[in-house]
Amino acid sequence: MKQYDLAIVGAGILGTFAAYHAVQRGWSVLLLESGMEAKGASVRNFGQLVPSGMGLNGWRNIGARTIHHLTEINKSTPLPWKKNGSLYVASDEQELQLLEEMQQLNDAQGYASRLLSVNECCELSQPLNKAYAKGGLFFPDDATTESPKLLATLLQFIIQSGRCDYRNGSLVQTVEENDSGCSLRTTDNTIYRARDVLVCCGHQLNRLFPAILQTPAMRICKLQMMDTLASSQVKLHCNLLTGLSIRRYDAFHSCASYANLITSEYQQQLQAEGIHLLFTQRADGSLIIGDSHHYTNALDVDSLDYHNDQHINQLILTEAQRILGVDTLPINRFWNGYYSQHDNSILATSIQKNIHAVTGIGGKGMTCSGGFTELVIEQLTKQQSLDLINIV
Ligand SMILES: Cc1cc2nc3c(=O)[nH]c(=O)nc-3n(C[C@H](O)[C@H](O)[C@H](O)COP(=O)(O)OP(=O)(O)OC[C@H]3O[C@@H](n4cnc5c(N)ncnc54)[C@H](O)[C@@H]3O)c2cc1C
CATH class of the missing domain: 3.30.9.10 (D-Amino Acid Oxidase, subunit A, domain 2)
Incomplete structure (x- = not known):
């Protein structure tokens, strides 16, 4: 059975941008989405990419990195966004x-x-x-996108790299870690294997690791x-x-x-x-x-x-x-x-050594996911806990 470098649960903007950064590093990536396409916050929003509104010393820079990455991708693949302020x-x-x-x-x-x-x-x-x-x-320097189109185009760009397998209609029911890596099982009993797993489940907090994701914070x-x-x-x-x-x-x-x-x-x-x-x-x-x-x-x-x-x-x-x-x-x-x-502006945590989760980004996900997941993949590259990422 193929063992991926990284399996990502959830193809909203956080999961999709995480896949982008992992693919950029040459990793083999599996992206699993429960819906036939993402239907969550990532396609229901304004599409405002507004670093301008973010906290001055931390999230504003993260938002600016998202726009930097979109600019880079745009050099080879036209994306539906514009820097119109x-x-x-x-x-x-x-x-x-x-x-x-x-x-x-x-x-x-x-x-x-x-x-x-x-x-x-x-x-x-x-x-x-x-x-x-x-x-x-x-x-x-702010920008506007049409989020459903951006997500679909970004996904195609990642798939065309040849390093990312995308499986829609795949609701992940369990994620486990053992000596040889991690295994994921979907509701149709398909098993996948990966070195690391990143859960980007949006507001669906009671499906996987509820004790860690579904908390008073x-x-x-x-x-x-x-x-x-x-x-x-x-x-x-x-x-x-x-x-x-x-x-x-x-x-x-x-x-x-x-x-x-x-x-x-x-x-x-x-x-x-x-x-x-x-x-x-x-x-x-x-x-x-x-x-x-x-x-x-x-x-x-x-x-x-x-x-x-x-x-x-x-x-x-x-x-x-x-x-x-x-x-x-x-x-x-x-x-x-x-x-x-x-409450801490985002939850980025390593649940076990190789199982991680990022969610709770609130109302800044379109603006900041591209920049934040860059940090996430950097941490995973260094085999360091996501809990060490600290943005003010
Ligand atoms: C109305 C509205 C307006 C907004 N406007 C803006 C804006 O203008 N600018 C901005 O920066 N931000 C905006 N936001 C915020 C932004 O949309 C969110 O921060 C962002 O979309 C969150 O992305 P996500 O990937 O965490 O979640 P989601 O988009 O919810 O994606 C999570 C995905 O995970 C999948 N999933 C969950 N559990 C499983 C599982 N077990 N197995 C497989 N798949 C699973 C879900 O099906 C879903 O597709 C807005 C949000 C809303 C709701």
Whole structure:
């Protein structure tokens, strides 16, 4: 029976990027996915690649590495992403102050960004409500992708290397380590063997090693999203992030005035549902709009809410229309997404000497998986525990 260097459980963005880095090192890789294709968070998101919003000293660099890897792959295989930047629009003076402070921090670190007037914001986002916008901060190095297309293209690129076998419809039921390596068994009783195993199971924490993955430090987040019909009336030249995103994203916690933010009753009403407004435009002109955040402890997974709540949709839609300054948006679909989020910003752990897991990356997986799994494969190359990886 073939023994792979690495078997990866789960072909979401973490598992797929881990396969990419392993293949780059010349390893033989087996990638096992329970679905006929990945259907989890990795294909339900905005596709915003936004190192700009990440914690300044750690995750921002990891996000930048993801964009570096996409740039490298693009040299031989065109991937569906573009470096079109992100615009953060302030809705009041306090948020504007945060943007100005962020610009100073970026200048000090040599990180590219520039403050924009309201008129300049309106050129990047057409339309944008001038009564909403007080000014903006533009990050030219951020990027946008269409996640399902990116995942599929990246997977094909890896398979074409000839060093990765991909098996979909393969739900891994057990993973065991013994003297001669690791063995994995799927629900149809197929056995695979590998030197190392990496479990990248997303929010499916109760399938493998629940005692380690499904802990009080892990939460599962439900997010509500929507998209519009394809439209030629809206032209977004970049990712659009708005006032409540400035108040939410880790990067802005480093700003001096962050601790003194005052929140209006309306903002509190949205924040109570974890709502902040992000917009991305697909190639066909349709907009992806969201989102809300509701958390369940991973131990309490049975209480996870699978409903799509119209009250939440209405709050998001009303705020979206206010930001763009339009009376209606032609909504096409509503959906929920779910991700796991660890209290330490990610769970990367070696369960046994050769069995490892990475999950709980939260809302930054599209931005940071390419950079983070590079570190994971480096650790495995050195035969060191994943528990030693420490990102602040
Ligand atoms: C609505 C929404 C919007 C988001 N927007 C953004 C964004 O704009 N930018 C950003 O950076 N991040 C964003 N994120 C976060 C990002 O999507 C996630 O962090 C990321 O997709 C998590 O990837 P993953 O590989 O860990 O999980 P998943 O995508 O869930 O993949 C896990 C895979 O493992 C498979 N699996 C599980 N158990 C087994 C098993 N036993 N055997 C075989 N297969 C198994 C599952 O079928 C699944 O395909 C968003 C998330 C959501 C939900």
